[in-house]
Amino acid sequence: MAAYDDLMAHQRETEALSQVAGRLGWDQETMMPREAAPQRGAEMAAMETVLHARRTDPRMADWLAEAETSGPVEVAQLRHIRRSYERASKVPAKLASQIARVTSEAQGKWAEAREADDFAAFAPVLKDVVSLKREEGAALSAGGDVYDAMLDDYEAGATAAELSAMFDALRPRLVALRAAVLDAPAPAALQGKFDEGAQMKLSRQIAKTFGYDMAKGRVDKAVHPFSSGSGLDVRITTRTSETDPFNCIYSTIHEVGHACYEQNIDPDYLLTPLGQGVSMGVHESQSRIYENQIGRGRAFTGWLYGQMRDAFGDFGIADEDAFYATVNRVENGYIRTEADEVQYNLHVLLRFDLERALIARDIEVDDLEAAWNERFEADFGFAVDKASNGVLQDVHWSVGLFGYFPTYSLGNVYAGCLNDAMRDKMPDLDATLARGDTSHATRWLRENVQTHGGLYAPRDVIEQACGAAPSEGPLLSYLEEKFNGIYGL
Amino acid sequence: MAAYDDLMAHQRETEALSQVAGRLGWDQETMMPREAAPQRGAEMAAMETVLHARRTDPRMADWLAEAETSGPVEVAQLRHIRRSYERASKVPAKLASQIARVTSEAQGKWAEAREADDFAAFAPVLKDVVSLKREEGAALSAGGDVYDAMLDDYEAGATAAELSAMFDALRPRLVALRAAVLDAPAPAALQGKFDEGAQMKLSRQIAKTFGYDMAKGRVDKAVHPFSSGSGLDVRITTRTSETDPFNCIYSTIHEVGHACYEQNIDPDYLLTPLGQGVSMGVHESQSRIYENQIGRGRAFTGWLYGQMRDAFGDFGIADEDAFYATVNRVENGYIRTEADEVQYNLHVLLRFDLERALIARDIEVDDLEAAWNERFEADFGFAVDKASNGVLQDVHWSVGLFGYFPTYSLGNVYAGCLNDAMRDKMPDLDATLARGDTSHATRWLRENVQTHGGLYAPRDVIEQACGAAPSEGPLLSYLEEKFNGIYGL
Known part of the structure; x- marks a missing residue:
């Protein structure tokens, strides 16, 4: 040896x-x-x-x-x-x-x-x-x-062909769901102002609720939320907006998903290649399932409604059901990082197709803005008004991150698979989430995904946890059921 | 080349x-x-x-x-x-x-x-x-x-023999000064509570007053005040105590002295061996002259009295003269980092002698506590009550910093020399300090000491700035004159 x-x-x-x-x-x-x-x-x-x-x-x-x-x-x-x-x-x-x-x-x-x-x-x-x-x-x-x-x-082992097959199946049903939802009457939007100190306090409390270990991490404010580090020192950042407390709360939950993945890896792997999340896709599956399938679900938002009333008093939303709809409100928008669950992956798929074409020399940099705008209008039904709302909105290409974007959607697909498997194992999970107890959900994710770190290939981690090869089906069914319900379709 | x-x-x-x-x-x-x-x-x-x-x-x-x-x-x-x-x-x-x-x-x-x-x-x-x-x-x-x-x-080039000669001349006169001062009636102590946020605010303002560049540094709280870094990123820490605002203010001024030394080095030396303070002794000369010869002088404390009344209202000290005496109050105490100017070097000399004996194997670790307690009682006239007030009070030995302690007192000796030379060049310096304008003093220190970084040998920096070889004489004269004055001896 x-x-x-x-x-x-x-x-x-x-x-x-x-x-x-x-x-x-x-x-x-x-x-x-x-x-x-x-x-x-x-x-x-x-x-x-x-x-x-x-x-x-x-x-x-x-x-x-x-x-x-x-x-x-x-x-x-x-x-x-x-x-x-x-x-x-x-x-x-x-x-x-x-x-x-x-x-x-x-x-x-x-x-x-x-x-x-x-x-x-x-x-x-x-x-x-x-x-x-x-x-x-x-x-x-x-x-x-x-x-x-x-x-x-x-994403070790992934191929564009395999991802394209998934994403090409996602795209038409997401476009259709988006159009149907935006045709229906929208839930109320959040109104008023929310103390930023109280947002940070509530977000820290929620981070702990999801099992983030503050003795091995810390929460600070930054322009862009991120998670940083592995092992015993995993830090997150979040941000606050006086008019949009959801930005702070859900950025925090998202980064806590990344951070808990790192914190929950088998401690024997500390400071070795196995001691960190295995891929960007699997990482994003954890941040997204914490944020969306758990954090934006009906059960958890019921608990969160009470927490927000405790923190901010009456903020004009009448009850838990109305709050759930407000949290999940779908709106037109240009910006990927601000997109809701229905539209998020359409933003990513656009980038994936464009960057693949660029690397394959099917298009060149001079064609990129026109190609972006054409594709955006095709999927979202309205035109890009300016480059900062279009082709210039993300930093990724400037720093050479080609091949990174598709892992966002792959993570969403994986989150859909994991959510199905987790709820199969624990049919009463929502009863725990409704009282703000995420421990059953996070324990299942820890034991089936997070603890392994880099032990298995990314796709194998998901397949072993779910007992089936990953596919886009569960994510689509979840989104259609959830948003058809909220929007009464 | x-x-x-x-x-x-x-x-x-x-x-x-x-x-x-x-x-x-x-x-x-x-x-x-x-x-x-x-x-x-x-x-x-x-x-x-x-x-x-x-x-x-x-x-x-x-x-x-x-x-x-x-x-x-x-x-x-x-x-x-x-x-x-x-x-x-x-x-x-x-x-x-x-x-x-x-x-x-x-x-x-x-x-x-x-x-x-x-x-x-x-x-x-x-x-x-x-x-x-x-x-x-x-x-x-x-x-x-x-x-x-x-x-x-x-301290490149220094020897224990040379330092011993200085310190052995310091010790009896400091012991005598200490005894005389503590026999005399003491000035009033500070009473009451001082808002810790207001302390931090005032300390940041004072840091800027001394020329600390906040765009190339930052101030945080820590258990022990320190300065860290060189060049474009020189950070300091300080601490607060509700009953003792002087702790925060003078810790800040001390660390600002260190930090300004680093910030004021010729920018051509950035990220080279010349781009940092040349030795611990010269470093400490800057922190101590900022803190004591400038910061605790009659002229500057006159200005500070007004600032403290603005920040905290009436705090029971009648006028500038009384405030100057209170700032410089001498008290019995066990702790080096809390010691006044009269007693500080006695704490250091004790450590210097003990650590030399330890390294020379004249004593061993098992003898250290007893040796400490014996020497302390000899110089300070009362017994150490517990280890945290004695041999366990400083972190230095735990991190292996043997040879570091004597540079504190060497720095005090250097500060005494620099203060004499600076006031020789600028007889009206106190008129500027009395209005809170430290720029004449800090410019002289910048031009004669700080800007050189590592260009000259440590002792040569002081000798060139002062026009004479460094000795303990100026420090002793300064301390005796100052404290005889305050205590009416």
Whole structure:
């Protein structure tokens, strides 16, 4: 076992350094003084150099060749380490540093272009990003499908063909559901103002209700909600809006879903490749099932209604049923991150199809805005009014995250499957949720998904938990039943 | 210049990583979830391993041999880098990482033992720390004096013999001054309660008054006040006590002294060895002159009295003269960090003598508590009542900081020298301080001390600023004149 032990000792240090780099990212979004950015850039680049050198350390090839394993945990550790080593070794250091430099610049240009609603100002640097990412994808795919190689970074083993099959089945029924819902009379919207301190207090309480361990994490405010870290230090951020307490509450529940996944992984895997969520898709399945199938369900919102009245007094919603409808109100909108459950995946599918076409050279950057606007109108029935509400709304492409978007919808599909399986096992689950007790639901997710960390392949985690191969069916049935009910269709 | 440029590129990355490690330390004291400590220990150890590997990179020997320099800045950079390389190369990587791990653990044990007032509970891990540090000291000293080798880490070029000569001259006159002052009638103590939010607000305002740049730093609360970081991200912490606003105000001014030193270094030195305070002694000279010779002087306290009345209303002190006496009230006490100017150095000298004896094996850890208590009673005239008021009060030894304590008193000696020189140059300085304008004082310190960063040797910085070799004389004269005046001796 000498080679295996040496390899794992090296890897544990790499994982620890990766946690440090992640925490620097957290600090940048929450605590960093505003004029510290140039120094921070140098610090992040230095951490990246160190991590890259460790991931491509020539000794790793020998250790990997010589390591003997004696069980499924060791086999899985080696699988992850080999994958990471091969991935890092395929990309020339010069290309990796070019991508780092260009995407860092592109992020700034994107922010300026979005501010100015001017896609043409962003297009030149986006072309550079796409060109470099195509080059990287070609190096990674070694003759295979370039987009699949990119996707593999976020969702090991997934292919665009498999996702397309699911998403093509989702799209028409979501378009139809959306049209029907928006034709029906809408539930009341929330009115008035809600103290932001009270929102944070309630959100922290809800985070604990979902089992988030505050002794191994913390909640801060940031411009964009996120979860950061693995193991014993998993932090989340949320945000507040005086007129929209749901933004704070459901951002918190969403990030708590991500954070609980990290916190609930088998502690034996701490600071190893198994000690973190296995893929972006499985991660998103946890954040979405916490947020939606549990958090926006009739049972839990009944409890939440009482909590909100305790926190804010009477806010003009008459009863639990009306509150449930208000929480799940569907509205026209341009922005993915603000979308409701019915429309969210339509936003993602649009991006998936466009970025695949872009990487396959079926379209080019200069076609992107027109293609976006055409597809948006086809699915949503109205035109994009400006680039910041359209092709410029998301940061992802500027930082080179091609292959990331589809994991959002894959996570929603997985959440649908898990929700079905969980409720099959626990037919009375809603009785517990109705009194604000999420422990039965979160325990089932912990035992069937979260505790495994990276032990199984992403798709296998879901298949084992559900007893069936994942498909889009459960998500569609759930959405149609829920929204037909709320909207009386 | 190829070798010099390669060396500096490598060094800049090392400095950036060192800033990251420092910020992890800040996070640990301010933000870290309380059960994250074990993981944090692994993260810190991994950073230490990386830093050690970079500092002992075999290429550095070649670069150092080949580097050509063309001016005093390059010469000074090479001096620091060579020193760091030689220091790091003397300590085996395994020992360095053992020290990092054991001191991280010892810090926790120290906190528990202090809580329980039980030195015996701390002694075993302290023995491990002492043993490892002796081993490190032996490696560093290469046959020379082990304690001097440790001291050199914090104050390059200083020796215990030289410091002893100064401190032995300080001690009897401080003991005598202390006895005389405590025999005289005491000024009024502060009474009542002071809103902690208003304390923080006033302290932030005072921090700005002293020139601390909040756009390149931040102020948080922590159990122990400290300053952290160099360059564009220099953070401080402070603390509040409802009954003692001076604790918050003067902790803040002290840390602002440290932080302004870092912020005011020539920006050309950013992320290089010259881009940080040159030694702990010179650092402490800045924090102490801000805190004491400026902040606790008659002129500045006159202005502060008005600020405190604005912040807290009438708090029972009749006028500026009475306030000045109250600020400088001398009281019996056990705790170094709460000590007044008269007694502070007596606390430090005690530690200096004990830790020298410990490293020289003249005493062992099991003798430490008794030795502490005996020396304390000799200098302070009363007995230590419990370990948390005695040998367990400071964190330093738990984290292996042997050779650090004497730099506190050296800093006080330097502050005495700088104060004399500054007032020689600006006889009307008090007129500006009396209206809360510290800019003349801080500009003189910036131009004569702070801007140089690591360009000159520590002692040379003080000697050049003052035009004479540093000695304990100015500090003693200053203290005797000030406290004889306040106490009417």
